[in-house]
Amino acid sequence: MEKIKPRTLSGFMELLPQKQQQMERFFQVLRETYSLYGFTPLDTPVIESAEVLLAKGGGETEKQIYRFEKGDSDLALRFDLTVPLAKYVALNYGQLTFPFRRFQIGKVYRGERAQRGRFREFYQADIDIIGDGQLDIMNEAEIPAVIYRTFSTLGLKRFQIRVNNRKILNGFYAMLGLTEKAGDIMRTVDKLDKIGPEKVKTLLLDEEIGLTAEQADEILAFIAIRGSNAEILEKLAAYQGRAELFDLGYEELKAVVSCLAAFGVPESNFAVDLTIARGLDYYTGTVYETTMLDYPEIGSICSGGRYDNLAEYYTDKKLPGVGISIGATRLFYVLEEQGLLNPNQPTAPADVLVIPMSDDFVKAVEVATALRDAGIRTQLYTEKKKFKAKIGYADKLGIPYVVFLGEDEIVNNVITLKDMASGEQKTLPVAEAVALLKDGLAEKCAGTVILEK
């Protein structure tokens, strides 16, 4: 028979079992942490009607989307989790209780040009809090706590949650009489990290934006405001009273900063940063970016912000919200590339391999069943192989413990338990082995998904 060459499409992550186990741990931390803040899990279809998915229309998105017909339906694969959320909330408005907090970890699709570290199918891990008509600033204040707990639980230490407020930015531009140009200006200022202040100034003076040198200088001075959070707030205080929107943003930022300690977020992992605007016009309040201090080239690993109208394309209901998203596939890829994944946690499919040493498997099956009853992941090895191959199987897979069951063990109603790492071997009753295994496994599984060097 002629064979088809097996292959996986480029831009689609498919992991070997050991890596997949690490990915599962990574996701488990996200799920548990999000759940600690009252976010409920959601699952929406991967396929939606193209009309619904592209309600906003236009832009890069439409070019990248996977869109196709089936029968007479015009369908598309979701390209983010926000549009499906907007649809969900508009569709189920009457059955939801607001503020509505949901998390979703799911695959999204973008037909980008394939390149190393870029994925066409990737997981996003989103949380959002949606209000009905209004949503208190405290929800925005809580987001850094979720980000902080998520990354610290993963084991990351050297990261910084950078926060700004779009009302401060928009209010500042209003002061200068530049409201209409604010979008263009912010897009330009967003390039500061990449091209430096000189080039930003040149762009601001360019015909296209056309600021005066005075305006450009004032903008550069403003975004150059640095210091501790308290110092920045103090410097910002001087701008008060000149634009209502600015004053509102200032109060919001103060509220966010003032709760950090109570939320358990250390100052060292948090910075007010006036250069952050988040490209999208969508955001209207607090905006967030999170960077790994030692890997600035990676960019933000968790971003989001406050928006005023989640579902404006589907409903007249005003649904303000705040949300963040982690590009989980890309982040996992980067962590792996940088060697930051903890190699010490077991990635084997089982905790124990039970190897029967006689032809009667019944006792071995009973032991395996007892271990499973005790919650220990157990594999029974019954292939007809030489002893060396059997023990080699445990070794190759990194199964931490092996149980041998020979005639002696069966007669004496005990098992021989070997710790594969230490080589230590003990003969003991199953119940004692369970206790020993639980302690040993807890120790081996300790630690975090990420291990910084």
Place this chain on the structure above:
Amino acid sequence: MEKIKPRTLSGFMELLPQKQQQMERFFQVLRETYSLYGFTPLDTPVIESAEVLLAKGGGETEKQIYRFEKGDSDLALRFDLTVPLAKYVALNYGQLTFPFRRFQIGKVYRGERAQRGRFREFYQADIDIIGDGQLDIMNEAEIPAVIYRTFSTLGLKRFQIRVNNRKILNGFYAMLGLTEKAGDIMRTVDKLDKIGPEKVKTLLLDEEIGLTAEQADEILAFIAIRGSNAEILEKLAAYQGRAELFDLGYEELKAVVSCLAAFGVPESNFAVDLTIARGLDYYTGTVYETTMLDYPEIGSICSGGRYDNLAEYYTDKKLPGVGISIGATRLFYVLEEQGLLNPNQPTAPADVLVIPMSDDFVKAVEVATALRDAGIRTQLYTEKKKFKAKIGYADKLGIPYVVFLGEDEIVNNVITLKDMASGEQKTLPVAEAVALLKDGLAEKCAGTVILEK
């Protein structure tokens, strides 16, 4: 702005938050149970090259498949998890350790005609054990243990794992000199439950199959063999020595049955059933179906079997295996429809709602942080609403506990904890509340996903 009507495609399950929480519990049981048997989690792309996915080609599958072009790629959405597994194993053969045990819970796509209870996007929850060249019968013997533990852990009691062996069937037809007609005969005999023995006989005598009345009677007598597992084995023993394949199948079936007790599977949940053939020609050894005794109309909720060549379309390597699949979306739908989901386990997004009773939120934030540090899912309610609306929020969502923090509590460094079900209220330090909450939540979360009436 003109609005797009928000909608979810028909045939796509999208659950409200409470139901989704039940679905998550359901999946959690599958993941944990599969893991107990040494199956490692895999995740493969939803999109594959159409050429790879349709290597086997033909049949109903091809009509139902979601297939489309993107750029110059001919793509398709996976329609099961077996074909991607075959690709994965063929592709990564050199990096895998055999026997390779994997589980995968993922969405698959079939553009079937939409009808109630039928889904176009649905989860399958599969396990497979793949051998390299050979695979011991003990792997087949272990599958009923996985099925039994999965459904019992879910809380199902009245179910039956029905098992047969294709070698017994094929061997039996070989005895009668009907090997070439075995496929047609088995497809006909498969209809026994639906159309009864008389009509099956008529079909067997029909021109198309063309058996003699004697042959047809012998077949009907064979598949009418009933009794306890021991009785059936005894009756089958009488056929020994007439066909090698039969004898082999008989030994295999005996091996499977003989380990049941050691694997912890009660006789009441298991039956040898000679009428089970599983339509596919794919299976070559033990075959499995699982039925809910009180809902025979639902058909099998977990099926599978032993096959000899997992990846024959991709590789010359002989990769025998055994696997089963649960149609998780359909099963969940049926359980819900039949009112079998346990309504007593909390489905709220949080365990505790913290309601600050003064304008200073700092203490409330600290309390919420402490509860989260202790692993308790906590939501902070800070919307500017009347007290009644705040407590109504907990009530509507079914959040089991509320914490009040007024001036008195703040001064005395305590909180007031209310059990929403009993109405009982206690004022106590946070640490004491944590202990109380943990006990209370363990009690409220006790029980199983399924609650049979």
